[in-house]
Amino acid sequence: MSAQMSIASPEEPHSAPTLSAVAKLAGVSSITVSRVVRLPDLVAPETRGRVEAAMRELGYVPNQLAVALARARTRSIGVLVPTIANSIFADTVQGLSDELEPLGYAVILAQSRYDAAREYHMLSALLSRRPEAIIMVGSPATEDGARLLRRAGIPVAETWDLPEAPIDAVAGFDNYEAGVAVARHLVGQGRSSLAFIGGDDPRATRRWNGFNDTAQALGAKAPRRLVLDRNASGSVVALAELPGVDAVFAANDAHAIGFMSGLRKAGLLRDGPAGEQTVAVVGLGDLEMGRLIAPSLSTIRVNGDAIGRTAAKLILAREGPRHIDLGFELVLRDSG
Amino acid sequence: MSAQMSIASPEEPHSAPTLSAVAKLAGVSSITVSRVVRLPDLVAPETRGRVEAAMRELGYVPNQLAVALARARTRSIGVLVPTIANSIFADTVQGLSDELEPLGYAVILAQSRYDAAREYHMLSALLSRRPEAIIMVGSPATEDGARLLRRAGIPVAETWDLPEAPIDAVAGFDNYEAGVAVARHLVGQGRSSLAFIGGDDPRATRRWNGFNDTAQALGAKAPRRLVLDRNASGSVVALAELPGVDAVFAANDAHAIGFMSGLRKAGLLRDGPAGEQTVAVVGLGDLEMGRLIAPSLSTIRVNGDAIGRTAAKLILAREGPRHIDLGFELVLRDSG
DNA sequence: ATTGGCGATGTTAACGTTGTCATTTGCCAT
């Protein structure tokens, strides 16, 4: 038995009831039904009652597609993230969705999986549904993608970064400066053999650049950079590839915690404060977990929820600043 | 300067180009342009070339809303989750989205925030966009919500649970049995003063029931149940409320890790294996973090990604089984 | 008794596509 059949009502192979079906049942014209939904005050109480009864009886739910076509307003926004699972971006999606859903907007979610071709494809798929705005993590990987967004003529928010030539709105922080801050802290603590572990996406690379430039400028040895795939557990074994290193900046907290787990196995983790660690570790993101584990994780705190909410506000705003730097904060705990 | 103006092209206050705009530029009728997009073989190569050039020049992107209205196929699916941030459900969303996006489906995401009224509202908002199917975590909290889904006449997948009277398809596991398994293990280990910490949503409650019933049946003291709000850090202080307890089942890994952090502060955590712990802790979900921390977290492993993928396959399938129990696995590590 | 206005309802066209059915052309077999 097909899915369709197994849930069809006993009556007919119904499709969703329309405005005019309700109208017929209530003995009025469709426009009157439409008015009962949108402008009830224009309809006489007696009529309205009849129409409302008919709607209830049929289980009428307005067809937003038709509404969108007729009014040229879809009340939907496209959201493009690299990935949503196990990720700091989930907070951002939650934040923007909390901001947008009460306003009646639907969130259409797409993932690029850090792949330029897929990104372009999803961008174009998103746009074909005529969202009223696009919010994305990062910036388009290709000029083609950027052109697509510019031509769409809708508000666009790029997040989690501060692009030099943004398409429209921006809600992020300076990834380069985050790297600078960590390098400064680590070198200031007397560490001299630094390493960076993480992905090689644009934002991670920006962090690396700030980290690398600053470490060298402050007289540390040239830091090593270890590019890991997206699988956080890979970072557990990263230790083997980094002999002699005494401080690590991980591009995100998941990598940092994975790396610390490697340190623990190697017997290189102390319960004491930062200064006592054989290998200092600093993450990025401030996952709650980082606060709870021992030793607690030092990290660059970034408010993903605020980024999402801010992006949502920016695409809705008709005026005011369009580029917002949410900043970050170096939170020092026991790991480094 | 408004957002709209700041990104408008220098030419005109353009809205997106339509089929007939392309047609005009290429000197053909709109139906021919439509065919170039959908059935290129039906149009002469010379004409096709001209149309393609026109599409490129205008940056034409088909309007899926109009397509959906004309063909009565939206190629979108509605996804309703309690919350997406910091949550085991992100894996499920990723899984189903990975399955659906390549097929051209758009994922419309909505959050209920564990609120029955909001769930009903989002369900109805989702339905108003005429998705071809709905995938939700759990089951509708109200009969009204269930009725909405039944009347919609589309495939519906309920996940993360095995409802007794499902609306249509199911991809989940037996939450009651999960509680049973943990209680059995803990009592078998000689623990006698058990407690359960977590939320009071239907799935957590089912876990509690299995846990409670079994613990008592096996002769342990009646377990205590501590209902926490959704904020995992609340579980850090849970210890204070559970004097004398020697084993805890947390409804999810985040709570478990938070609770362990409380144990650590109280000096009640050992580095050794399960049997040595003063207070045993078992979580649910098998977050990667749980594997990495010390002591490593024992947990009920649930494959959120597989749940999402299975749900996606179920709503697409025209035949075959509609209720799939993905099961769970008790993974014993050092925490209990 | 007209007229003006308002409250309540209806008619029509449009939104951007696609399905269904023409129509036009050229070419081949008879």
Next chain:
DNA sequence: ATGGCAAATGACAACGTTAACATCGCCAAT
């Protein structure tokens, strides 16, 4: 020559709504 057919293209209605403009009573003001 002539019917027949296929290849290429087009006209028109339909999808379910809404905007803009009618229409119809009815009552108050003249």
